[in-house]
Amino acid sequence: MIRLALLLICLAWLGPGRAAAQGTASLVADRVSVDEGGRLVASGGVEVFYDGTRLTADSVTYSRDGDRLAIEGPILIEQPDGTILTAEAASLDPRIESGILRSARLVLERQLQLAAARIDRIDGRYTALTGAAATACQVCAGRAPLWEIRADRVIHDEVDRQLYFENAQFRIRGLPVLWVPAMRLPDPTVTRATGLLVPSVTTNDLLGFGVRLPYFVALGPRRDLTLTPFLATETTTVEGRYRQTWRSGALTVEGAASRDSVRPGGPRGYVFADGRWALEDGQSILFQLQSVTDRTYLDEYGYSDLDRLSTGLRYTRVREDSLLSTDATYYRTLRRGEVQGALPPLVARAVYERRRPTGPLVLTYGARAESFRRTEDAAGPTGRDVARLGAFADLRGETVLGPGLVLSGAGSVDLGAYAISDDPAFEDLPLRATPGALVTLRWPLIRREAGGAAQTLEPFVAAAWSRTLGADVPNEDSAIVEFDETNIDALTRYPGQDAREDGARLSFGLTWTRTAPSGSALALTFGRILREEAEPFTLSSGLDGLASDWLLAARADLPAGLTARARAIVDNEGQFDKTEARIDWQTSSLALGATYLFLPQEPPEGRLDRIAEWAVDARWQVSPVWSLSLDARYDLARDEPVETGIGLGWQSECVEVDVSLSRSYTSGETDPVTDLGLAVNLRGFSAGDGLAVPPGRCDG
Structure with a gap:
């Protein structure tokens, strides 16, 4: 069959003025003719293209007198925004902005389909459906869809992207279960719209049977509020979340207020807030608020498993060669048996650090101030207040010697002045100085395999010395010490400034890695520390005595999404002091993870009993x-x-x-x-x- 393609410049049959305003339309049909009444008739595989809209039909008849298109179906109209209209017959204006479609169907975003006995197109903005049924389910002849909404009338506002239902019924497999006289829902193109979100039903041994009905309020393009009434047998709760973003930051506030029978007699609730703002010149501000009415509320309602809350403010300025950071934090304990006033609950810090390369060496220096304040009215550790002002300097460098030996060295000094009150065991104004030096020698040996994999064997040895000069001070910031592959060759294992290792130390060990072209990698590290003087490390840290326990660490990144990490502290008798391991396996359909943790009893670290547990999480x-x-x-x-x-x-x-x-x-x-x-x-x-x-x- 021979097809005729006609280019209708500016809809010539509509007149030159209107055509110039609207653009160019193209019509393709098997047959095109003009009848005796002056009507343009196209039939046989008709396709019309106009301003991104495509119309296909059996026949199209255009009458200049009425400025209408009479279309016989089956009709398919595809619009630029993805909207699809189908019908058996239609009477439309040439721009498909106004008119009537009969036995029609409207499909939005290839998700939601609305069928109607009649569809009216109004002013290019509204689509009104009479006797409509809306569903996203597969529609099969002789069988009702899984769910549908039937309404006397549905109006789709293409500008506001909203659907308005009149006299609507929600049906499940054709059975009416809910009637709503009027309702509004966003169409599938809307990313944020005020309205009811997905409800959820829960039943809980403490709170009973309940339902959550979240309602989302779009306050603007960068602000929104979600209010969620939670009505249950034993509680009446309102949950809320507020979010706002700026070009330079964001704020999130969430919380809940409850009255329940779990703890009758007063309201319960919590408020969490987080804010961050990036300022000019590398500056930033971070804010955090965490507050709750009682110790068990968060856990009982499932909002959080935190056992300590923190509220604080931090200011940071980062430049190419310097760092300035200040923060103040208030801590609140939710742990059973822990005294709030003895934490300490109030902590403030400030640090300034500057880095200057000087030839092959790098000099880092700065100052810091810290304050730990307790609210407990007692003399001794439970009521002690401490303030510290200090300065520090660190000089480091690295070079390569002879057959690939990597030699690195560092020298440092730390000065501190303390103000201690409410503890007669320490001087009120002690002064301290801690000089130290570190030399590390590594020898990376590389072997290439025939298949392209590379093995690296790197033995290392590090000699360190430091000495604390001055009066004793309380250890506020280094109570818990970890021994791992990142600090085995460090100058000190203490994370803070109140405690420092004294005397000479020798660290040694070996790291082996294997990397394959496929991306898989294996690594194994072990090592030990020998020292001249014993340090008051805890037994479980693996660092007590003149010789530390052995550190063993391994990691594996294998094909097929398998990864594993493990670390253990092993004493001379082969007993494990601390052990942790994690394995993950992830494929396109499976995510599996397992964790094992063992920590021995250690009262100085707050563990009155040993911890040994495993955890598993999986999704298939x-x-x-x-x-x-x-x-x-x-x-x-x-x-x-x-x-x-x-x-x-x-x-x-x-x-x-x-x-x-x-x-x-x-x-x-x-x-x-x-x-x-x-x-x-x-x-x-x-x-x-x-x-x-x-x-x-x-x-x-």
Whole structure:
């Protein structure tokens, strides 16, 4: 069949004035003619292209007198924004901005489809559907969709991108379950719109059966508010979240207020806030607020598992060669048996640091000030207040010798003046100075394999010396010391300034790595520290005595998404003092992780009992429709579970269902707490909610 292609410049049949204003249309058809009445008739595979809109139909008849297009279907109209219209017959203006479509269907973002006996196009902005049914589900002949909304009238506002329903019924498999006289929903192109979000249902041993009804309020392009009434058998709660962004920062505030039967007699609640702002010249401000009415509220409601809260403000200025940082923080403990006033709850710090290269060496120097204030009215460690003012300097350099030996060295000095009150065990105004030096020698040996992999064997030895001169001071900032592969050859293992290692030390060890062209990598490190003088390290740190325990560390990054990390402190008898290990396996359908942790009893570090536990978390996308998640923690020391949880997800092209079941053995004061949750999300009314699974088959 011969096809005729006609280019209608500026819609010539509409007149030159209107054509100039509207642009160019193209028409392709098997047959094009002008009848006796002066009407343009196109038939047989008609296609019209106009301003990004494509129309296909069996026949199109244009009448200049009425300025109308009479179209016979089946009709398909595809608009530039992705909107699709189908119909059996239509009467439209040439710009498809106004008119009527009969036995029509409107498809938005290839997600939400609305069928109607009649569709009216009004002023190029509104699409009014009479006798409409809306769904995102597969529609099959003789069978009602999984869910649909039927309404006497639906109006789609293309400018505001909203859908207005009149006299609407929500149906599940054709059965009416909810009637709403009028409602408004965003169309799928809207990213942020005021309205009701996905409700969720929970049942909890403490709070009973409840439902959450989140309502989102778009306050502007950079501000929003979410209010969530939570109504349950044992509580009435209102949750809230406020967010705002600026070009230079962001603020988030969230919280909740409750009245419940768990702790009757008064309101309960919490407020968390985080803010950050980037200023000019490398400056930034960070703000954090964490507050709660009582110790168990966050855990009982599942908002957070924090056992210490912090509220503070930090200012930082970073330049190419300098750093200035100040912060003040208030801490609050939620731990059982921990005294609030003895933390210390008030901590303030300020540090200025500058870095200057001087030939092959790098000089770093600066000053710092810190204050630890307790509110406990007592003499001794529980009521002691400490302020410190100090200065420091550090000079480092590195060079390569002979057969690839890497020699590095460092010298440092730290000066400090203290003000100590409410503790007669220390002088009121002690002074201290700590000079130190470090020399490290490494010899990296590289071997190339035939397949392209590279092995590196790097033995190392480090000699260090330092001496603390002056009066004793309390150890406020180095109570917990870690021994790992990052500090085995450091000048000191103490993380702060109040405690420093004295005398001479010798660190030695070996690191082996293997890297393959495929990207897989293996690494193993072990080492030990010998010292001239014993330090008051805790037994579990592995650093006590004149010879430390052995440090063993390993990591593996293997193909197929498998990674592993492990670290252990092993004494001379082969006993493990500290052990931690983590393994992860991630594929396109599976994410699996497992963790093991062992920490021996250590009262100076706040551990009255040993900690030994394993944890596992997994998510398995069983199929495009089904997903399964699992998480669990087990206390090996007490031989009892800590928490367990399982989640089951099901999704189709038009609905998502998530069911979760969790049990916490630590949330309740005496008994475990079980929580069951259900969330159902209807697809088609949210942006970016594309098809995660293909539509079902009508013959299935």
